[in-house]
Amino acid sequence: MNTGFSILAGRVRLRHLRPADLPVFAAYRADPSVCRFQGFDPFSEAQAIGFIARHTAADIPAAPGEWVQIAIARSANDELLGDCALHLLAHEPRIAEIGITLAPQQQGRGYASEALRGLLRFCFEELGLHRVVALVDPRNAPSVALMERVGMRREGHFRQNGWYKGEWCDEYQYALLAADWAAAG
Ligand SMILES: CC(C)(COP(=O)(O)OP(=O)(O)OC[C@H]1O[C@@H](n2cnc3c(N)ncnc32)[C@H](O)[C@@H]1OP(=O)(O)O)[C@@H](O)C(=O)NCCC(=O)NCCS
Incomplete structure (x- = not known):
């Protein structure tokens, strides 16, 4: 358990989800537009309550093979803006x-750019990871733009690589190596 987790990144702070985040969290997790290109369906209020309860004191990172969700809050007033997720691969936890x-x-x-840079800094500079990857539906233009804005490299276009929302979906694989991060300074 590491409840003191806190990463300041520009105007945002990455921290644990808290019960006070519930109204904002439940609202955006219930929004179909937010879930459109994600692996989950819109949340019910009960799901949101349970999800926050499981994450308020979760280990960051979680055990290899498990995802943990991290709050993105406005650093000036702690208002919840969104969340990011981190998953060390079970077979290779340096990725x-x-x-x-x-x-x-x-x-x-x-x-999102500030939060992602903060998460990448945590991954490379505090966890000492070797490689960070993200899978993005090519139709998700804001997410594609975000990956490229923060310097992730598009390594592949996987055709119909996942079954989401009743259809086979393509995925771009983006990645960054520790060496890339260090070189970008
Ligand atoms: C993916 C997602 C997080 C991207 O968020 P985003 O707000 O577009 O990304 P950023 O925070 O980097 O914001 C960039 C935009 O803010 C603008 N901007 C405004 N003020 C800015 C500032 N001070 N600094 C930087 N950019 C600024 C940029 O010009 C850019 O605008 P544009 O999209 O019109 O070019 C968001 O679309 C999202 O949550 N989507 C739903 C969930 C989802 O699909 N997640 C991805 C799953 S793989």
Whole structure:
């Protein structure tokens, strides 16, 4: 358990989810537009309550093979803006997969870029990871733009690589190596 987890990244802070985040979290997790290109369906209120309860004191990172969700809060007033996710691969925990979601009203302001840079800094500079990957549906233009904005390299286009929301979906694989991060300074 590491409840003191806190990463300041520009205007945002990455921290544990808290019970006080529930109204904002439940609202955006219930929004079909937020879930459109993600592996989960819109949450019920009960799911949101349970999800926050499981994450308020979760280990960050979680045990290899398990995802942990991390709150993205506005550093000035601690308002929840969205969340990001971190998963060390079970077979190779020096490699992580990440994900990110912002509440619709917080998109288009640069908060996701700042949060992702903070998460990458944590992965490479504190956890000492070798490689971080993210899978993105090519139709998810804001997410594709985000990956490229933070310097992730598009390594592959996997055709119909996942079954989501009743259809086979293509995925771009983005990745960054520790050496890339160090070189970018
Ligand atoms: C993917 C997602 C997190 C991207 O969020 P985003 O807000 O577009 O990304 P950023 O925070 O980097 O914001 C960039 C935008 O803010 C604008 N912006 C405004 N103020 C800014 C500032 N101070 N600094 C940087 N950018 C700023 C940029 O110009 C850019 O606008 P554009 O999209 O019109 O070019 C968001 O679309 C989302 O949550 N989608 C739903 C969930 C999802 O699909 N997640 C991905 C699963 S793989």
